[in-house]
Amino acid sequence: MSTRMSRRSFLQTSAMAAAGAAVATSPLWNSANATAAEAARKVKKVAATDKLNIVGVGIGGRGAADINALESQNIVALCDCDWNYAAGEMSRFPNAKKYKDYRKMFDEIGNEFDAVVVGTADHTHACIAAQALAMGKHVYCEKPLTHTVYETRLLTKLAKANGLATQMGNQGASLNSTRQVIEAIQNGLIGEVRKVDAFTDRPIWPQGLETPAGVDPIPDTLDWDLFIGPAKYRPFNQIYHPWNWRGWWDFGTGALGDMACHILQPVVDALKLGSPVSCQGSSTNLMIDCAPNAQIVKFKFPARDNMPKVAMPECEVTWYDGGLKPDFPEGWPIGKNMNQSGGAAIFYGTKDVLVCGCYGVNPWLLSGKPVPAASSTREVANEDHQMDWVRACKESKENRVPAKSDFQFAGPLNEMVVMGVLAVRLQGLNRELMWDGKNMKFTNINPAETIQFKVKDGFSVHDGHPTFEDKYTDPINAQAFAAELIKHTYREGYALPDMPN
Ligand SMILES: NC(=O)c1ccc[n+]([C@@H]2O[C@H](COP(=O)([O-])OP(=O)(O)OC[C@H]3O[C@@H](n4cnc5c(N)ncnc54)[C@H](O)[C@@H]3O)[C@@H](O)[C@H]2O)c1
Numbered sequence: 001m002s003t004r005m006s007r008r009s010f011l012q013t014s015a016m017a018a019a020g021a022a023v024a025t026s027p028l029w030n031s032a033n034a035t036a037a038e039a040a041r042k043v044k045k046v047a048a049t050d051k052l053n054i055v056g057v058g059i060g061g062r063g064a065a066d067i068n069a070l071e072s073q074n075i076v077a078l079c080d081c082d083w084n085y086a087a088g089e090m091s092r093f094p095n096a097k098k099y100k101d102y103r104k105m106f107d108e109i110g111n112e113f114d115a116v117v118v119g120t121a122d123h124t125h126a127c128i129a130a131q132a133l134a135m136g137k138h139v140y141c142e143k144p145l146t147h148t149v150y151e152t153r154l155l156t157k158l159a160k161a162n163g164l165a166t167q168m169g170n171q172g173a174s175l176n177s178t179r180q181v182i183e184a185i186q187n188g189l190i191g192e193v194r195k196v197d198a199f200t201d202r203p204i205w206p207q208g209l210e211t212p213a214g215v216d217p218i219p220d221t222l223d224w225d226l227f228i229g230p231a232k233y234r235p236f237n238q239i240y241h242p243w244n245w246r247g248w249w250d251f252g253t254g255a256l257g258d259m260a261c262h263i264l265q266p267v268v269d270a271l272k273l274g275s276p277v278s279c280q281g282s283s284t285n286l287m288i289d290c291a292p293n294a295q296i297v298k299f300k301f302p303a304r305d306n307m308p309k310v311a312m313p314e315c316e317v318t319w320y321d322g323g324l325k326p327d328f329p330e331g332w333p334i335g336k337n338m339n340q341s342g343g344a345a346i347f348y349g350t351k352d353v354l355v356c357g358c359y360g361v362n363p364w365l366l367s368g369k370p371v372p373a374a375s376s377t378r379e380v381a382n383e384d385h386q387m388d389w390v391r392a393c394k395e396s397k398e399n400r401v402p403a404k405s406d407f408q409f410a411g412p413l414n415e416m417v418v419m420g421v422l423a424v425r426l427q428g429l430n431r432e433l434m435w436d437g438k439n440m441k442f443t444n445i446n447p448a449e450t451i452q453f454k455v456k457d458g459f460s461v462h463d464g465h466p467t468f469e470d471k472y473t474d475p476i477n478a479q480a481f482a483a484e485l486i487k488h489t490y491r492e493g494y495a496l497p498d499m500p501n
Pocket of ligand 1 (some may be wrong): 040055058059060061063064079080081082085086098101102119121122124142143144169170171196226227228229241242244258
């Protein structure tokens with residue numbers, strides 16, 4: 001347990017961990033069912049003309065951009081485990097209280113804020129956001145929403161049970177161009193869609209690496225134990241923090257997790273994809289600890305209910321990254337770059353092919369016909385994703401128009417994305433993995449099966465001969481390994497509320 005964790009926080013999280021615990025030190029941390037009623041009672045009504053009281057957790061990178069976009073509101077406190085990296089943002093809000101441990105902040109000033117912005121590394125999103133939702137706080141959480149499928153399901157259900165306004169930080173969801181894509185598909189402009197290809201030009205950070213053997217001194221300004229949060233402790237190395245944690249499985253989700261919440265959002269939304277039934281992943285050299293340099297993931301979806309103007313048949317979505325790209329559709333304009341703003345999605349319809357860039361930008365049709373403008377729906381000025389969430393926070397739960405990436409929409413998208421990460425990590429099982437989305441498990445891994453992972457990439461050339469001296473882990477039970485990737489065991493001091501029904 002972190003030495004910085006207060007006795008009250010420890011008791012609270014312990015109470016959260018005890019499923020159905022009848023006794024807790026604070027009403028906030030009873031089981032989620034009790035919390036739902038408690039949290040609903042605690043949600044403070046904020047008039048449209050009043051300011052929302054906001055705290056930020058993880059504000060040195062993207063979190064700074066989010067907080068800056070919200071500076072018309074009251075930024076009451078900022079929390080970051082690295083006060084050097086976050087110094088610029090902290091000095092921008094001199095009146096905000098400063099914290100390193102979000103649990104201490106929630107303990108001490110839980111009654112002073114209405115809403116929480118989460119901009120930490122992926123693996124800590126869920127414990128922070130779930131605790132906030134259980135306290136009755138509205139949540140803006142950066143993408144990917146969480147590190148695991150279970151965590152996503154939990155946040156989605158907690159937000160709903162507690163009637164809170166939420167937004168995942170995939171800002172493209174608020175763009176007009178994204179609505180244009182969704183309406184074009186759902187109006188039947190390109191006919192039925194059975195295939196979508198998508199890609200990103202990421203990673204632009206180091207991947208495909210062995211676990212570093214060296215240990216770097218921890219900077220005075222960084223609380224490394226807090227960065228590790230619920231994950232297994234490992235010694236500090238500059239390769240992890242800041243920013244490059246993305247490539248390390250314990251903290252990040254590789255290029256798929258980093259970009260698919262942007263690039264696949266119009267795909268999932270337009271086609272109402274829901275949960276995939278299977279996925280298959282392959283990649284360049286896969287190490288146990290670090291995401292590979294390039295990967296391909298194929299998801300299969302069953303037919304969904306037809307829309308009024310178009311049927312929704314079975315559909316395959318294939319993801320490429322790390323420099324790999326989909327084939328050009330027949331008739332692709334020679335010389336036209338597929339990459340727009342970091343990637344693209346290509347919808348193959350029975351009548352036409354629609355292409356849009358990352359964040360749903362610049363949609364166009366291969367036929368050369370125009371994509372009609374989106375009909376107007378309610379939106380905030382400048383397609384502002386963060387302020388759309390503020391608008392939703394100030395509306396009552398009965399009359400709220402959800403923000404464009406409310407967790408009820410973002411949740412299923414994120415589940416697909418983080419499940420796709422597992423298709424790559426479990427590629428050593430050499431099969432199409434069958435996915436039971438409702439029960440959050442793969443159905444075709446046998447109980448006795450094992451899997452091994454490469455820990456040392458031992459290729460070298462001796463006297464002109466290629467030599468392979470790779471080292472692997474001992475065999476690991478594959479079912480148990482997959483289960484741990486779907487629902488993590490948290491380190492002591494961290495726990496999640498119970499899953500609401
Ligand atoms: N929406 C977007 O376009 C966009 C762009 C970049 C990043 N992101 C997302 O934002 C999140 C942060 O990414 P980043 O690029 O800003 O990373 P970063 O490493 O640059 O910044 C993360 C910040 O969180 C702090 N932090 C980490 N763990 C913490 C903890 N437990 N408690 C308090 N503070 C903690 C770090 O010290 C740092 O200041 C990621 O989930 C990422 O995917 C989204």
